[in-house]
Amino acid sequence: MDLKINDAWSKMLNRLTSWLDSLIVNLPNIILASVVFIIVLILSKYVTKLTWKLLKKSSLQKSMKNVIAKLLSVLVILTGLFFVLGILDLSKTLNTILAGAGVAGLAVGLALQGALANTFSGIVLSYIKHIKFGDWIESNDFSGEVIDIDLRAVTIKQPDNNLVYIPNKLVLENPIKNYSTTSQSRVILSCGVDYSSNLEFVRDLVIKTIESSFENVGTDKEIIFLYTEFGDSSINFETRFWITSTSSLEVLKAKTQAMIAIKKAFDANDINIPFPIRTLDLPKDFRKNI
Template sequence: MENLEGLEGLDGLIEQAPEFFMTYGLKALAAIVIFIIGKYFAGVAKRLTIKVLNSRKVDATVVSFVANLAWALVFVFTIIATLGQVGVQTASLVAVIGAAGLAVGLALQGSLSNFASGVLMVLFRPCRVGDFIEAAGVAGVVDEITIFSTRLRTGDNKVIIAPNSAIMNGTITNYSALEKRRIDLTIGVSYTADIAVTKKVIADVLDSNQSVLKDPGYTIGLAELADSSINFVVRPWVSTGDYWPTRFELLEQIKNALDAAEIEIPFPQMDLHVKEVPAK
């Protein structure tokens, strides 16, 4: 009798299998399709946002941030629609998320802080994509500002991912914000050198360099009577993009010009006086 009852139960399951697969299989298939299509449209929304904002010549920093935000919003709606298709009550899900919002917020304080800092960076623009900055203990060119982090590229081509909150909560030094920068050089010459001649030699180098700006003018002044040399400060202005190439050029040109004028650039030295000790 038990065997007969088992067979009857198995027959019942076999009979219900088509109905089961028709009901839940189609829902699962529809959920997969919704997820794939939604993920595709998330990418489309991101690319379309970038295209529209670029056509309006919006700043690259804003374009990157808004595009990532658009992708995230579409993807979240896709997840909710997928869960609703498989039978999850989305209204209940939203209620649960709302009830758990405080706990989630406490658990994700860092992420929420990074998101808020990202919004502030887009609104106030302390730096933009392409700027060379020093912040959060690192320095590099800003490649991208995302929802939670900022991507920096260093001079030796390393990638640094810095949290947005670490950047906004600290001091930001933006070397690319203004069109002009001043080069500060210290040139030391021998005490035997003529001050007026030395200043003229340095001035001739600055006047002949095409990258040195005429407005504002440069400064050459005697700054210090040091232990082994008299030190001049040399402060020309250049375009921001020409800062490092011009700095390297000026150091080389000033050294060659001083050598040609037979003006010595001394190295640190010390005079040692040996005092004779009388024999016992």
């Protein structure tokens, strides 16, 4: 028993001595590797600041600038790590790390497909010039002002001041209506008048009312007035005109203003906007059966 203990103790001392000798021999490499790694960390911070300065005047979104700066910083650190492993003569360890990183990356990629899709979609959206901070957009049945674009979702503020977070993937894959890409928007208003109305007079009155209710309307682009159908209770028409606007909220306000003005004009000229009427045809002997 004592011999086994002595033998084990002797082997342990030999191993410790071997490690100590290796440490002493490789001490210059360890010191050099530590200095290189510290320099790499400092360099990565400098690269991040330099990237922010270079991208400050670019048209990229803030989130995209942050992503680029972080990616360059990580790239610098990984490059420095490879140098450190080379200085320490750990090429076999480097190969093992790369193989393990490949397997781990595959597993993580399969587990986070949705998150990675949103991340890459966020990067693409940051490059698209048709959607940026402050734009009024409509996407996935939500409309509002774009206040943020990150690697997960596009954040829009609705007219009721509520925030909606739409995953980047859905925004990229579905149609986007951007009211801010043009300086003008068209207002479309539908209504109906009584069958006894003078249709030419109604047309001229509506056009005159819209021209007097909005500035610059009808100067650059014509006000369109069209009768669309003979309805059940009215002759229906549609009028279209342009306003200076970059949001759907302004379009709704203009539509409300036009409705109020047209209703006042119709009331002043005894023009009736009929509501649906149902006529019941009863047999002559109806009351006898009661």
